[in-house]
Amino acid sequence: MNPSLVPALDPTPIPGPAWLFHVLLVFTFFLHALFMNLALGGTLIAAFAHLGGGSPARLALARRLMGVNGYGISFAITTGIAPLLFVQVLYQQYFYPATILIGEMWLLLVAFLMLGYYAVYLYKFRGAPARGTGGGGWLAVAAVLFLAIAMVHVAVHLIHVQPATWARIAARPWSILADPTYFPRLLHFVLAALGFSALVMTWWAVRQAGAGRDVELNTAIASHTWKWAIVTTLLQVVDGFVLLMVLPRDVLIGLMRGGAATLFPLGLSVLLGLGLLMMLARVGNPVAKPGLVTGTLGGMILTIAVMAITRHQVRELYLAPASAGSVIPVAPQWGNFFLFVLLLLAGLATAAYMIRLVMTSPAAGREAA
């Protein structure tokens, strides 16, 4: 490799210890992953639900998914801002070159996101949710655009952790697709998105059915999304092992020799994946087992959290040769950090207050806003 391609470290100190930014990066990425999963997986499932005209249950599922995504995509964007911020604090000298090397695609990501989001709104206002039928094309457009965004993200990630490839990428940007981990990694994210969205929708439908609302419809939706969850989780377990095996040798060895710090999250996520599969396979009719459905969804969220840690550790292992010996200067701004924490708590309290306000202030007719 040619280490001189990595830009010199900015002498400006970072305003807090590195571990704090690592924690914030992983935590906010986890939050982002939840909403991103809903945006990507939900749109894909909804688009598939429209194939062949779609049964009433499938159209109801698509409507429900896109109802969630009107909010979900916004929050996928908003929660994505924080990890984008923290990744720049910690990895600026790797991250910017990676984005510049595939600059056109990185910029197109913004256009894809905007067009995809507006396509979702077009579906809501001009498709089945508003007119009872149609609009599957808008969903397909949105799904393809969101998939393209995932592809760009995976590319930037793989480029930024491998400075040794930069000279090659500069000459042939598309060669990143030939990275042996590219497609297993992309599939890992897409399957997680599908599985998570399917489980959220199952959980919702099961709760609705349990409360006696549209029992037949909700039973059909739950059964459909449960199948999505089973198939994608099964594929995920296989793909997870493939991804592990195609990792560069040093990275894999680093994971295996990292002691409890790396083996615990990795082992836990493998066990959780297998456990999820067993729980999914045990249930034929999810509406009859609401507790198990909630447990499975909880298990899925925990798996995503643990995988976010492993993903971060893999990044560090990839970058170990390039970053050896470099020390980021630190000059903590603790006052500003605590102000951030204080305002974050106040912000979360305000968010909770608003949701409670909406739930507890129903009104109709002249009393309503």
Added chain:
Amino acid sequence: MDYPVWDVAIGGSILMAVVAITHVIVSHFAVGGGLVIAVTETLAVKRNDPHLRELARRSSLVLILVSTVFGAISGVGIWVVAGLISPAAIAALIRNYVWGWAIEWVFFIVELLAALLYFATWQKITKQAHLALIWIYFIAAYASLVIINGIITFMLTPGSWLTTRAFWDGFFNPTYWPGLVLRTGITLIMATAFMLLAATRLQAGERPRIARYLGLWLVAGIAIAYAGFRWWEGALPDAVRTLFLGETPKLATLAATRHFLLWSLTAALGLGVVFLLAVPRAARLVPALLIMAAAFAFFGGYERLREGVRKPFLIHDYMFSNGVRVDEIPALNTNGILSRAGFGAAAAAADPGVHGREIFRAQCASCHTIDGYQGIRKLLPDDAGMIAGVLGVMRTQGETIVALPPGRPIDKSQLDYPFMPPFVGTEAELESLAQYLAGLAAAPGAALAE
């Protein structure tokens, strides 16, 4: 300089201007629209006025479709473009102000949730609960402006941060308060501009009254923005003011931009007074679009002026527009710019024939294309010796800047090329660049030498 250079045909600064100006128009509407919609619905409830309510409801749809989608994504777009064309500057800003951005992120989440809930709960929750949502929205949106204004104004007037490197010294810098007043006025102008579109869809009989109501907001916004603008001009260091103010401004194009924005503001005021206050029955789509155009022209002009007077810096007195920091000029003059530009050095090592081109890419390409925006070829004399002479003067300019006492605004009017970063690099690099540029000048229309 340290980073690979992203080649964009239209020029990075044009791309940034397009993304940034469209974003700020929408984001300022998102703030001002919050206030105007909140007041409008509050009045509607108090007076039991269904038409004001309808104005608020229709405007909230515009708010959702324009702000939460376009505003949020184009905001990400600014980061994306900044990272592509000025990675060193955005890296330095983030290292200083990451907690500021983190705080703004918190406000943004509250703002977004409030907007989505507000739009989704028309006719579904009580009036008081609904009003609470829009007021929370406005407070969060305004708080995000309070934060980002500190970072934007820091880039132009870092103030005592230059010596203390302290977060709040840079944040509450000399143009912070004038900038906040100016942008507060702009938020109201943008709110009126967008809400006029919603107003054109109201019942014909009610439109004049609503137009007059929005006209009052517009005039108030213009008055606040004008006061803020004049205060902002007064708060600029003399060395910056002389660039575009006074009898003989140093840069005529910036002086013209100032005239343009003030005339645009006057036009918005005139159109507002005539079509919204004096003859509100005429407040149909075309006058609304004209007011919008004048308002956008004013705001775009101001952003252009703000960016222009910052030249040749990205962070005034700290980092030049090509990512070179003032404090690294001596080292770069000794070791050469290619000692830091890894991609350029690798290319030049593989093919010595591209040495000059790589120096151009590392040092000049952040502002100049070859034949497109700020195309270098048409600016060049066709004499290599003359080019080397100019570069030599620009190199001396860097040494002059380094010799100035730190912490004081650099008096750009005393420089030979006040809007250009100095040339940095060794004598050999200067020669290589001069030869490359002379080659460009001698071969008009030829593509960038490979």
